[in-house]
Amino acid sequence: MSIKTERVGSLLQMVLSKPLRKIAEELSPKLLLTVTRVEMSGDLRYATVYVSLYGAPIAPEQVLHRLQQEQRKLREYIAEHTRLRHIPELRFRHDTSAAYAERITELLNQIRQQSPPAEPNAAGDETA
Secondary structure (H helix, E strand, O other), X not given: OOHHHHHHHHHHHHHHHHHHHHHHHHHOOOOEEEEXXXXXXXXXXXXXXXXXXEOOXXXXXXXXXXXXXXXXXXHHHHXXXXXXXXXOEEEEEEOOHHHHHHHHHHHHHHHHHHOOOOOEOOOXXXXX
16 A cells, blocks of 8 residues: 555545444444544545444444445545545445454453463473
8 A cells, every 4th residue: 555545544534433423323322333444446536444333233234235325425525524636435344353353352361261370380480
């Protein structure tokens, strides 16, 4: 990625966070939607918006479908709040990296609980 695509992606991440939160609240008051990152195409015509979802029993596909339906309004919002020459077409993806990290932490905690504590060796150190 070039510096320009990274800067535009960061800008879109900030700008989109407010309207996307409103859409999430409309779907469910308990739904927390976070824009985790935005990846831009090299020509800045396409933006892939990664979102993480927490707190509500709504299928991610349902949320992504709703976001895609609101694309026109979101692009208008971007045009009003930025000075971009071309407003990119938005593609929404569910970012599962936070859930994956949470699952790994959970598994590590289970392993720690099942493992007996290490006994000190003759020098008084613990060996791992």
